[in-house]
Amino acid sequence: MSEAVAAGRPRDGRIDEAVLAATCELVAEVGYADLTFRAIAERAGTSVPAIRRRWASKAHLVHEAVFPASSVVDGGAASDLRAEVRAVVESCLAVVGSPAGCRAIPALMGEMMADHALEEELSARLMSSGWESLAVRLAEAVERGEARAGVDLGLFIEMVFGATLAAIVLRGRDAVDDAWVEGLVTGIVDGVRAR
Structure with missing residues (x-):
């Protein structure tokens, strides 16, 4: 991930996996330009803030999902x-x-x-x-x-x-x-x- 985990509750790895999978699916379907955090969050069953806490930008998220x-x-x-x-x-x-x-x-x-x-x-x-x-x-x-x-x-x-x-x-x-x-x-x- 591009950001360090903050102190407190441990991060749920299932959310990471769901977001990365949703990102791969959606970027293949709609392309990079039309890919949004909102669409990823909906498909992954999470929230936009949860995604933003984990990845600094769309480029960071897509890079990790694709590679x-x-x-x-x-x-x-x-x-x-x-x-x-x-x-x-x-x-x-x-x-x-x-x-x-x-x-x-x-x-x-x-x-x-x-x-x-x-x-x-x-x-x-x-x-x-x-x-x-x-x-x-x-x-x-x-x-x-x-x-x-x-x-x-x-x-x-x-x-x-x-x-x-x-x-x-x-x-x-x-x-x-x-x-x-x-x-x-x-x-x-x-x-x-x-x-």
Whole structure:
């Protein structure tokens, strides 16, 4: 969440879950511009003040709803470099290519580019949402002799996210299929493979 919990009664996690789910549903249905806290509150069965206590702005709420913690970098139990990269690409595609992702990401990017403080805050949130575990898994690939040392984690993620976003914009979501995933995975694996 974007704000610290105030002293007093513990926050009800069920409200958080309901609000995040309602946000995903509604942003997919109406888009970012027409999304309101009132509509989210009605669907989630809560109040606008309860939402405002938890998230500083619509951008903060939508960012957390569309990019849940660790969603883009969940490699699961992959045991080799190719499987690891494929899991990351598929996880990113699931988020970026979701109905909520397709409708929210362009608007979020616009807001972030217009507000440097918001950009820094939301980027930091995303980078802290599981990147550490991906770094560990890439280090394990180096130890196994599959990947070269010194792979830039940020560049790795930017390649996956950027390529996925560009493909959805240029090709359309339905054309970003398994063959496309395999092509991107091959390109990334070839780029990070130990020589």
